[in-house]
Amino acid sequence: MSLVARIATLAQRDAITTTGIVLSGVWLFLVALFWLLAPGGEGTQGGIARLVVMVGTILPLVLIWLAVRTARAIAVLRAEAADLRQRLAQLRDTAAPRGAPRMAEPEPLAEPDRQPRAPAPVPVAPRPLSRPLAESRSPAAPAEGRALDPVDADTLILALNFPDGPDDSLAVSALRRALQDGDHARVLRAAQDVVTLLAGQDLYMDDLPPDPAPPAVWRRFAEGARGSAVAPLGGIHDAAALDIASSLLERDEIFRDTAHHFLRHFDAMLMRHLPDMDDAQIAVLAETRSARAFMLLGRIAGVFG
Template identity: 35%
Template sequence: MPPLSVAEAIGLALSFVWLAACAMFFMVMGTGTTEGGFDPLRFVMTVVAIAMPVAMIWLAVAAMRSARIMREESTRLKAAIDGMRTVYLKQQQGVGGPAAQASKVEQKLEEIAKVSRRTETALATFVSIRPGMPSLANPHPAPIAPAMGADEASKELEDQTTLALGTRAEDMIPPLSIEDFIRAMHFPEHAQDAEGFRALRRALEDRQVAGLVQASQDILTLMSQDGIYMDDLRPDSTLPEIWRKFAAGERGKEIASLGAVRDRSSLALTAGRMRKDPVFRDASHHFMRRFDQTYAQFEKNASDADLSAMAETRTARAFMVLGRVTGTFD
């Protein structure tokens, strides 16, 4: 049995004193019964006079107990919030925290970009474009023409030899496929994601897509500084027709459903950073322009399934957040 609190002890003592005083009163003064016998009204008033003060005492005790419980709950809640804040700050400052992981990914992406630029000429020497290969610009190529005869092949070889000196290295790089483009827009899942890094390396070889990759990397890094991570967001699904309207240039309420991110905390933090941080604001507008330009080209040959897959990438989720903050969907 738990020990009595101070309020309960005081209430018990006051109740005992009051009941003792009432008993002494009746012992000294008598019950006051009239000659006519038992009087119900007098009995009821007597009981009320005795019980009412006791009830008031214990009502006050209950109120004091409730106030004490609320104070204890408030103290525990404050301690829990302080603990969460401390853990969050340690994660941000710690070696293995999300901020450090984002820095490692950024460093890895920089290394990939340097390697891709350094080996661009070498790749152009060893890699050739395969006829009929699906690409971002042509996902459904026409069938390959029948093999040509020896004379035609000889003439074709002479023409190619004539044009060889005028061919740029960029023209000899295989076109970026839609699958690789979508995979690159999601970025590698972890350091061992070989497929993700392969797709990212291929995307960096495309000049237009590389600009969007860099802009997306910058904005994702800046947002992670405020604890906003795209993997934590769960946007609503959006119909591919709405994405096609966006690619066609429509803005405002016609594409309002693209603002599918409902996380109030992430939206509030992003809006505050947009107002106060000019670097973040410039990076956001640059990212939005790059996304707009590249997505318009991507949508032309993408299927509905491709559009749905693109909407699930980290880059698309960042666009949804920034689109709501900047009023693109208003």
């Protein structure tokens, strides 16, 4: 937790404690006032009467300090959550210039052109994966009443690799097109978060070429096979990368949640689309930055045995 967040939390906790002390004092004052002003009774009080008096006096104090403790814990959790969100935003801002994909704020759609809306075939031949990745722009939602054409496999593959720079028009166009589909947008944003966090640790997917797995193994994975049956998918063996990612999964709660979120969505995407891809498309998919992150984290998480 940052120093500012810690100071703010301590100040809030002190205010809560002061409130608890004031409420306790008010209650004890009311109890004392009751004893002073209550008419005297005849005879000696029985045991049950004394027990009721004790419970009636102590129980409100217990409830007050239970509420104080709960409020202090909530204040700490809120401060920690705000600090973690700030850390994640700082990681994104510092990692983006060094190779992490970044999707900017949406821009309004241009006037629809008069050409057919079906995307043109996109070449998916392997191309060099450079370290710098420039900003790409995410599209706004389509105009009301316009039905979206399905995103073809070649467009999805280009989007999963993210653009190499502002001049990578094919990848930028593919990314914008894929982000208009809700399912694809969830996968791409989850992949973006994971790759950004890894880049913040100087771990870049461009530096981690995997050992190629046969397309048949990818197909078995899409059909539900797990463990040793799909072990070749854990084809990233860089010891330093595995150590860094494993350490992040163990000690960083934000990264752990982000990684598991990404693994679930990428897994679901493979099950939906891999059966419709040919072997060449699967081979190119396995070389994308998103797939490399999936292979790295899946290996550490034990998805591949």
